[in-house]
Amino acid sequence: xxxxxxxxxxxxxxxxxxxxxxxxxxxxxxxxxxxxxxxxxxxxxxxxxxxxxxxxxxxxxxxxxxxxxxxxxxxxxxxxxxxxxxxxxxxxxxxxxxxxxxxxxxxxxxxxxxxxxxxxxxxxxxxxxxxxxxxxxxxxxxxxxxxxxxxxxxxxxxxxxx
Amino acid sequence: xxxxxxxxxxxxxxxxxxxxxxxxxxxxxxxxxxxxxxxxxxxxxxxxxxxxxxxxxxxxxxxxxxxxxxxxxxxxxxxxxxxxxxxxxxxxxxxxxxxxxxxxxxxxxxxxxxxxxxxxxxxxxxxxxxxxxxxxxxxxxxxxxxxxxxxxxxxxxxxxxxxxxxxxxxxxxxxxxxxxxxxxxxxxxxxxxxxxxxxxxxxxxxxxxxxxxxxxxxxxxxxxxxxxxxxxxxxxxxxxxxxxxxxxxxxxxxxxxxxxxxxxxxxxxxxxxxxxxxxxxxxxxxxxx
Numbered sequence: 001x002x003x004x005x006x007x008x009x010x011x012x013x014x015x016x017x018x019x020x021x022x023x024x025x026x027x028x029x030x031x032x033x034x035x036x037x038x039x040x041x042x043x044x045x046x047x048x049x050x051x052x053x054x055x056x057x058x059x060x061x062x063x064x065x066x067x068x069x070x071x072x073x074x075x076x077x078x079x080x081x082x083x084x085x086x087x088x089x090x091x092x093x094x095x096x097x098x099x100x101x102x103x104x105x106x107x108x109x110x111x112x113x114x115x116x117x118x119x120x121x122x123x124x125x126x127x128x129x130x131x132x133x134x135x136x137x138x139x140x141x142x143x144x145x146x147x148x149x150x151x152x153x154x155x156x157x158x159x160x161x162x
Numbered sequence: 163x164x165x166x167x168x169x170x171x172x173x174x175x176x177x178x179x180x181x182x183x184x185x186x187x188x189x190x191x192x193x194x195x196x197x198x199x200x201x202x203x204x205x206x207x208x209x210x211x212x213x214x215x216x217x218x219x220x221x222x223x224x225x226x227x228x229x230x231x232x233x234x235x236x237x238x239x240x241x242x243x244x245x246x247x248x249x250x251x252x253x254x255x256x257x258x259x260x261x262x263x264x265x266x267x268x269x270x271x272x273x274x275x276x277x278x279x280x281x282x283x284x285x286x287x288x289x290x291x292x293x294x295x296x297x298x299x300x301x302x303x304x305x306x307x308x309x310x311x312x313x314x315x316x317x318x319x320x321x322x323x324x325x326x327x328x329x330x331x332x333x334x335x336x337x338x339x340x341x342x343x344x345x346x347x348x349x350x351x352x353x354x355x356x357x358x359x360x361x362x363x364x365x366x367x368x369x370x371x372x373x374x375x376x377x378x379x380x381x382x383x384x385x386x387x388x389x390x391x392x393x394x395x396x397x398x399x400x401x402x403x404x405x406x407x408x409x410x411x412x413x414x415x416x417x418x419x420x421x422x423x424x425x426x427x428x429x430x431x432x433x434x435x436x437x438x439x440x441x442x443x444x445x446x447x448x449x450x451x
Contacts, residue, residue, distance in 0.1 A: 005168065022168035022211065025198070045199045047352070049265055058239065058268035064198050065269070066191075068168050069213065112264065133351035134263025 009070040011036070012080030020067040027051045029067035030077065038078035040104050042136070049135035052108035053077050059115045061134070078107035081114060089155040090114055090148070099148035101139035109135050113149045121157055125150065163202050170213040174220075174299045174328060180212045182301050182324030190214050190326060192235040193269035195262065196278040219328050220273070225250065229334040234273025234327040238262075241272065251332065252446055253292065253341025253362060257285040260345060263352050273327050279313040279383065286313065286384035287360030288343035290376035291391075294332045300325030310376065310386035338371070339364045340446030342439045345378070346431050355379045356423045359411075359435035361443040363394070370394040375407065375436055380415035380428055387411040390436065399444055408436040 004019040011034070020029050027044075030036045030053070042050030044063045051062040054076035081088045090110050093099070100106045109132065116123055116131045123131065128149050129142070137145060171177045181188050189208040191197055192215060200206040214220050220235040225246050232241065238258040241247055248255050261270055261284050275285040276296065289309040296307045301324045309330070312320050321327060335341075341362035347353035358378030364371040373394040377385045390411040397403035417428035 021165065023163040023166055023201075045202065046195055046262070046266060049263070052265055055268070058237075059265050060268050061265045064194050064266075066168065066194070066198070066211075066213075068170075069194075069215075071170075115264075130351060131264050134265040 005068050007068055007071050009072065010074045012076055018067070022066060022068050024067045025063050026053070026055075026065040026067050026070055026075075027062040029070070030062060033067075036077055036079055038107050040107055042104060042108075047134075047136065048105070048108075049112060049132075050105050050108040052111045052135065054111060054115055059112050076111070078111055081110060088114065088152075089159070090117070090152040093148040093152040093155065094145075097144050097148040097151060099140060099144040100137075105135060105137045105139075109137065109145055113152070117149070117153055117156055121160075122153055123149075163198075164204075164207070166201070166208045167210045168213065169210065170216050172216055172218075174217055174326065177212055177214055177217060177326050178299055178301060178324055180210065181326055183210060186210050188212060190277070192220075192271040192274040192277075193237055193266075195266050195270040196274060196280075214326065222329060223247075227334060228331075230254075230332045232272050232330045232332075234277070234329055235271050236273070237269055237271050238267040242267075250335055251292070251341070253288045253343055253360065253443065254285075254332070256343040257288045257360070260284060260351075272330060276309065276312060276330065277319050277321070277327050279315070279317050279319045281313075281316055281381060281383055282355045282358070282379040283313075283384055284343065284345060284355060284358055284378065287358055287376035287378050288341060288362070289330065289332070289360075290384060290386050291343075291360040291362035291374045292332045292341055293362070293374060294330050296327055297329045297331060298325050299328050304328075306331075310384075313383040316382050335450075336364045336372075338366065338447055338450065340443040340448070340450060342442035342446065344435055344439045344442065346435055354422065357417075357428050357431040357435050359432070359439040361391075361436065361439035363440065363443045363447050365399065365444065365447045368399050370397055370399060370403070373407070373440075375411055375440070377411060377415060377432055377436070379422070380417040380432055382416070385414060385416075387414045387436075390414060394440075404437055404440050404444075407440065408433040411436040 040050040042048035220233040222233040343360040345355045345358040373391040412433045417425040
């Protein structure tokens with residue numbers, strides 16, 4: 001049995017260490033080694049975006065990142081989005097707009113949309129749709145998701161103005 | 163995925179040493195958006211994966227008087243997020259901003275798009291049109307190659323065993339130059355080109371001084387349609403010269419029929435996309451004058 005690799009990284013602001021095989025994806029490491037099952041596996045080849053996480057400041061599909069590549073990096077996942085028991089405006093907006101049905105794509109959409117709203121306060125509908133083109137949803141038809149992101153942007157703007 | 167070892171060298175020399183390991187199947191890893199998919203599906207094999215993202219030269223993104231140097235591991239987003247590069251090379255920006263979606267653009271590199279040698283690679287036609295060169299390092303030293311000579315067959319490139327693509331260099335844009343890349347897909351985003359066309363022109367008043375055209379998804383490798391570009395040189399800018407070049411590009415294409423389109427449809431699209439790419443490149447050339 002070849003040896004495993006020791007990885008030291010930061011996830012949602014906390015220092016984390018784990019052992020993994022070089023062939024294991026970051027997605028597998030999050031779910032199967034660290035028990036962080038909020039990040040979902042969809043297609044496992046980069047098309048669907050269900051496994052989206054923030055990796056050193058950029059959203060990536062964690063199925064296409066090796067766990068060993070996380071060494072020394074900063075990762076944010078869906079588990080780090082709520083503020084304690086208070087939902088993030090995006091999570092609240094997804095609930096209020098029924099922007100999910102089966103829910104498998106939802107963590108990926110929320111992580112990806114948050115990355116957009118963190119850098120742009122009022123993205124246009126076109127901007128939101130192109131930004132989220134790497135996230136697939138087979139239930140909603142996307143309109144409710146786009147409305148939820150627009151609502152969250154408006155709420156975040158109000159909160160910032162207060 | 164099958165077991166492989168992983169190394170993350172810090173220098174080009176160390177990477178070349180690892181890539182040259184005798185008797186091992188070694189693959190270079192940049193953004194991983196092609197390689198990891200291929201390893202998982204068994205379409206490529208590796209017993210050693212060499213992560214090249216921690217090597218300084220492969221992360222270089224430098225715009226200076228000689229032109230633009232893009233390290234082979236630089237992801238797409240770094241290129242389109244740089245305002246000076248976006249101003250100088252709008253044709254390149256066309257390509258890097260339509261490879262995959264936001265997540266893929268955060269990882270996928272221009273060097274990887276080239277080294278993967280897909281006939282449909284979106285960045286390659288515009289690199290050929292811009293006359294870009296590949297800089298490689300290997301056990302026998304450094305060498306450079308024109309991008310149109312780099313892809314040799316579907317999924318195969320000109321790298322010798324142990325050789326590493328270090329960077330891509332594009333000359334500084336001449337005054338009166340413009341370039342564009344356009345892709346035809348049946349949806350708005352996240353698809354593989356049915357046909358792609360890259361064009362680069364240099365105008366002297368209303369006359370073509372230089373022109374280069376290359377096509378994606380119409381031959382076993384990205385196709386440099388040299389005669390189509392050459393036909394424009396010395397001709398006035400206008401419908402007649404553009405249509406004639408588009409007909410030559412159509413004739414140069416060797417498309418196949420597959421699930422994305424028939425050979426006949428692709429050949430028709432070669433004409434349409436060449437005309438549109440040239441028209442956009444010309445408009446940009448006029449803006450810079």
